Amino acid sequence: MTRPSGAVAGEGVVQLAVENVGKSFGGVRAVEDVSCVAEKGKVLSIIGPNGAGKTSLLNMISGFYKPDHGRITLDGRDITSYAPNRVAALGIARTFQNIALFRGMTVLDNLMLGRHVRMRYGVLSAFLYWGRAQREEVEHRERVEDIIEFLKLQDLRKQPTGALAYGLQKRVELGRALALDPQVLLLDEPMGGMNQEEKEDMARYILDVSEERGTTIILIEHDMGVVMDISDRVVVLDRGRRIAEGTPDEVQRDPEVIKAYLGAQKAA
Amino acid sequence: MFDWFEWEFTLSLLTNGVLIGLMYALIALGFVLVYKATDAINFAQGEFVMLAAFFGAVMLLSAGAPFWVAVLVTLAGMIAFGFGLERVVLRPLIGRPIVSVIMATIGLAAVLRGVAPLVFGAETRSIVMPVEDAPIIWGPLFISPIQLIGAGVAVMFLAAFTWFFLKSRMGIAMRAVADNQQVAMAMGINVERYFALAWAMAGVVSALGGIVWGSLLGVDVHLALIGLKVFPVVILGGLDSIVGAIVGGLIIGIVENIAAGYLDPVVGGGTKDFAPYVLMIIALMVRPYGIFGKRQIERV
Known part of the structure; x- marks a missing residue:
């Protein structure tokens, strides 16, 4: 299988690929030309400051937003224009940032x-x-x-x-x-608002799903400790752009990433 | 002391109110089904009933079909109407503000009221049920067989739909669609299919409602006015509750009969027509989400 241009990853089998995807909302560029791949059975984390475009990217994968350009493939099949229910039927399940249970x-x-x-x-x-x-x-x-x-x-x-x-x-x-x-599980801040003990439990469950079921996981999470612990690969977004991609170690040492995070902290 | 109060008279008003109330509940059910699944308020519910009654009457009178054939054809016709309506008029409105759907149903109501006499003729027709006309006399009570059948059909369908929403997989999926369309889609649920199903189910209920109400009141454009009774019923019971439709129907049925029995002689008539709305306004002030409705709690 050919790797999409610009996407970098390890040596595994590509399950889900995002290729040069972009999305604007009324002139605001939420996601700009982002590429990344999720490897079968691995945990890919998407991190970045607030407003970096993480959830927008997830919404494009699960079919809620249609990208302005670029494409998204699952096992090589182009799912860019699929409606959310078709995406789900193909085996991409997700959770939501704000709890969305049927109450x-x-x-x-x-x-x-x-x-x-x-x-x-x-x-x-x-x-x-x-x-x-x-x-x-x-x-x-x-x-x-x-x-x-x-x-x-x-x-x-x-x-x-x-x-x-x-x-x-x-x-x-x-x-x-x-x-x-699901073959691919999209988790949008599964530990948001949790205490340390709950976070550890959730991290354990996510790893178990990955290891026991071989489910590919794409995770958005703010807690860096958790992200660095459980991810195989990490993609860093900042203001809609991908600024880094690699193993947790590589990403943590990346000067661009340090700058984006320190910048965000200063601004906050 | 209570010389104006007569037990037997009151009892017969109550019985009549219960039977009529259940028949209101049947029509209100059509309204609730659509609201539950799609969040849309169907202002054409009365016109659905009218249309169904016209189907039934034409089958019986002009085509000379046996009664059960007329019922089946009416059912099939109204299911097709429900599906078709969703596909042609309502699906393009998905994702638009809910007010567009409401306006579309108001427009549809006017169109149906205008077109029905053109197609079916303006004269009042009758639907004759294959039962004895003579009232069943039971102690002091005179019970109309048509009302009894109407109430029986209503109870059957209210029970069936309650089961559907509580226990069946499709009913639960339909509740999920009503609760949160986006999340339902993320579960792989085809939201549009459930919208269509809800409108088709409203068609089923309208078909039965059209036949029982048509045989009670006669079939012409004025039958659509029955739809106006649905509003006090569902405001009282709760827009999204089947149990609410039953209880609301019963309350409205009983109140309007008691009012007609006791107030009409005093004020000279007409209380039946406005008593339900007085009740509705009181309900809106005291409990705007209805007796069984979902109370929306907004976190600010």
Whole structure:
């Protein structure tokens, strides 16, 4: 497989590639000519000061924004113009920066909704319910139970998600994304607003997903300690541009990165 | 002391109110289904019912079809109408402010009221159900068989849709779509398909509502006015609640019958028509999200 121009990475198999992608909103360039690749089974982190274009990039990958130029491929297939539900069906799941659970529903319902895309039976058999639909329902329920066990949510199955503590809601959202059986998992600040202990738990879960399921992970996170700990590769954005790319060690030593972060801190 | 109060009279007003109330609930259900899934307020719900009644009446009278055939054709016609409407008029409006959808339904209502007499004729037709006309006499109560059937159909469908939203995968997905379209899409849910399904379900409910209300009131353009009763019902019960549609329907049905029974002789009539709206205004002041509605909590 040819590597896209400008994208640099290690030696792994490219699963998701972003090639020279750009997006403006009414004259403001949110993302400018950014390229990066996520390797199969690895953790790629996207970091950068606020307003660097991290979430915009994620929104383009998951189909919410259509890039002005450039393209995005999954296993070599061009998914640039796909609607979000098609992107999800192809195996790219995501979580949101602000918790986006279905609040009136239970933890179990939320996770089962993650299975929706893998369910086959239609209106008629769903109304008739018995038979194939019934068997399928049981299979999906088992799959969801695995996730519940993995994330230690056993006691919360029937709880409405709106009533859960913040850290737990974040965990349920991870579970819902996992229920899609994704090949690529996009996590937008999964540890935002968490205390140290919760962050460590979440970091553990992310690593477990990566190692046990071989899921490719693209992570946006502000906590540098966590990012440097769990990432295989790091991409640094600043004001919509990619200013560095490499292993955590390389990125930390990069003068451009140091400048961007110190600059941001001075301004803050 | 209470010489103006008669038990048997009140009981018959109550019974009548409950039956009529359930029939209101059936129509309100069509409204709630659309609101739950798409957040849009369908101002053409009454016209949907009118259109369905015209379908039914034409099948029965002009085509001479048996009653059950007329019902099936009406159902099929209204499902097709729901799907078609979503595809042609409403889908292009996805992503626009909700007010555009509301305006589109108001426009649609006017078009349907204008076109229906052109197509079907202006005279009042009747839908005759294959049942005895004579009221069922049960103790002091006189119960109209048509109302009884209407209420029975309403209860059946209210139960079916409650199950659908609570237990079925598609119903839960539809709630997810209503809650947050973007997140639903990120779950791989085809949001447009669920919008279409909601409008088709509103078509089903309107078809049944059209036949029962059409056989009760007769079929002409004025049948669309039944849609106006939906607003006090859903404001009272909550725009997004099926249970609310039932309870709201019952309250409105009972209140307007009691009002007609006790106030009409005093004021000379007409209370039935405005009592529900008085109740609606009070509800808006006291509990604007309805008895069972979702209370929106905004964090500032």
